[in-house]
Amino acid sequence: MSDEIISIPVYKVDPELKEQLDRQSEERLEQARREALTNIRKRYEQRVKLRADQQPKDTGDELAEE
Helix, strand or coil: CCCCCCCCCCCCCCHHHHHHHHHHHHHHHHHHHHHHHHHHHHHHHHHHHHHHHHCCCCCCHHHHHC
16 A cells, blocks of 8 residues: 555636536536437337337238138
């Protein structure tokens, strides 16, 4: 183990700047969530449509064949 002291620079941020950056971060996160929900809905609708297209159609012809 080393006895060296680890130091990193620490920067003070103006409270107004921090508030602005926090607000921007929240806005970006909210925008990303909206886009993600939109994409999820689109994929869900595509899967539902695909599944509906793949299901056999019930036409009632099975009874006529017997």
